[in-house]
Amino acid sequence: MKIFESLTLKFEDGNWANDPELGLMDTLLEQNPRLIKMLESDITQGHKGSVFGRQDTPSVEQIVRAAIYKEMKNLDYRSLEYAQEDSRICEKFVKIDRNRPYSFQVWQKYISRISVEKLKKFMVELNRIAITEGLEDVRNFRQDATVVETNIHYPTNNSLVWDCIKECERLLKHLKKELENLSYDEYMKKAKKVYFKINVEKNEEERVKLFQKQLKMFIESINQLSNVVKKKSEYGVSAKAIGYIAAMETWIPIMEKVYRMTEKKEIKKEKVPVEEKIFSIYELHTDIIVKGKRDVQFGHKVNLGSGKSNLILTCEVLKGNPNDETYYQNTMNMVIKDYGIIPD
Numbered sequence: 001m002k003i004f005e006s007l008t009l010k011f012e013d014g015n016w017a018n019d020p021e022l023g024l025m026d027t028l029l030e031q032n033p034r035l036i037k038m039l040e041s042d043i044t045q046g047h048k049g050s051v052f053g054r055q056d057t058p059s060v061e062q063i064v065r066a067a068i069y070k071e072m073k074n075l076d077y078r079s080l081e082y083a084q085e086d087s088r089i090c091e092k093f094v095k096i097d098r099n100r101p102y103s104f105q106v107w108q109k110y111i112s113r114i115s116v117e118k119l120k121k122f123m124v125e126l127n128r129i130a131i132t133e134g135l136e137d138v139r140n141f142r143q144d145a146t147v148v149e150t151n152i153h154y155p156t157n158n159s160l161v162w163d164c165i166k167e168c169e170r171l172l173k174h175l176k177k178e179l180e181n182l183s184y185d186e187y188m189k190k191a192k193k194v195y196f197k198i199n200v201e202k203n204e205e206e207r208v209k210l211f212q213k214q215l216k217m218f219i220e221s222i223n224q225l226s227n228v229v230k231k232k233s234e235y236g237v238s239a240k241a242i243g244y245i246a247a248m249e250t251w252i253p254i255m256e257k258v259y260r261m262t263e264k265k266e267i268k269k270e271k272v273p274v275e276e277k278i279f280s281i282y283e284l285h286t287d288i289i290v291k292g293k294r295d296v297q298f299g300h301k302v303n304l305g306s307g308k309s310n311l312i313l314t315c316e317v318l319k320g321n322p323n324d325e326t327y328y329q330n331t332m333n334m335v336i337k338d339y340g341i342i343p344d
Contacts (some may be wrong), residue, residue, distance in 0.1 A: 015089050022093050025068055029061075032129060036064045038122050042114050058102055058110065065094045067111045072336045077104035094261075094269050124338045127313055131339065140308040141343035145324050145329050148317075149299035152280040157262040158211075161218050162195040163281050164255045168221035171248055175228065175320065178241040184224050187217040187283055211266040215259065222255050274320075289321050311340070 010016045016023035027287045029035055040060045042201045058066070069090055081104040083090040091098050130136040153159060169188045176182050194214045201207045225248045232245045258278055264270045279286040279298050289297045301321055305314035314334050318327065336342055 004296055019089050022069070022089060025072070026093055026125065027066075028129060029065065032125075032218060035122060035125060036061050037150060038125065039064055039114055039118055042118050043110055045113060053065075058096070058106065062096060063107075063110045066107055067114060069093055069108075080107055092281045100142055127311060128339065129139070129308075130311055131341075132253070134207065135309060136311045136313075136337050137308045138313065138335060138341040140267075141305060141335065142307075143303070143305045145301055145303045145318075147291070147297045147299050148302050149297055150280065150283045150286045152283050152286060152298060155279040155298065157266055158195060158198045158214075159215055160258050160278065160281060161262055162191060164251075164258050165191045165218055165221050167251060167281065168225055168255070171244055172224060172228070175241060177246040178238045182228070185220065187221055191217050208260070208267060211262070215263060215267070218259055218282070222252060222259065225252055225255075230233075251281075254278070254284070287320055291321075303327055303334065305329060326327045 010027060011020065016026070023328065026268070043060050043063050043088045066080060069075075070077070070112060071226070073079075073083070081101065084094070084096055084101040085098055089187075096102070100310075120277050122320045127136065131138060153186065165187055169186060172182070172184045176184070191214060193218075194210055198207060198214065201210060228250065229249050255328070257276075258281065260278060261272050265272050274288065277288070279288060285300070286298050287300055289299065289301050291297075303316040303318055304312055306312050314331055316327070316331070
């Protein structure tokens, strides 16, 4: 196979031999320039090049390679910036000049432009290369679902209300620095004490009283944000102030939903439908997943399809917790469409 001949020569270099996965990706990108072309339109959207002055924008190839390196090494953007100067293999793979590294803001600006749709096409094209090279056989196909958890604390009504009160005061505190004439009442210290009391209280009647007290402070906090938003035209035109007020507008409906959900469950003792629930105010997309009699998980159900070599051929992030049988046919249709092969 052509790819193995190239890899044999490449692994004579100690850097590549110590990181064969990156060596493989480097070879694939060199032999298949169309892979980089696939992502070019996303990366260059809205970008106007200039023939004057120093060119401080990385090339499309460097951006694609940096995105691949970042994901393969599980790095954030700051760590990617550091790796440029610290790692020889990063320097070789991304094809950058160690004396002229790019900032993490530059990498974030361009890598984040790559759309989900283009990324899916990119991965399918990689799989097609594996099939052509004889590394994968789509006729042997396995499908299964798993859960990818989101990075949140275990959600309770008490913790969600506490998160909201903290967020209210954080926004008001930042806005106060921009608007000296802004005044507001602080509830965070009192709310923190009630939060801990609710956590340890076993008596149901006492818990209801504590929740009533906490929700009263919560609604006062929401009202403070609403009053600021209503009077936004009276404030100055500071860019930061406008940004904080815009954030308040975004947060208010989320917090109101948490308030209604908590009041319904903890005060009125009514059942809250799943579609009305919020499991994190920061990761609103989080679903609750219960598989059989196992523990409850919070995140997303992911439908994976793999071939004989365990190469992932299809990946679908699902909404909610559908039964595995409901998306079997859709997965088969995706395989046939993407690879032109009907699994046996």
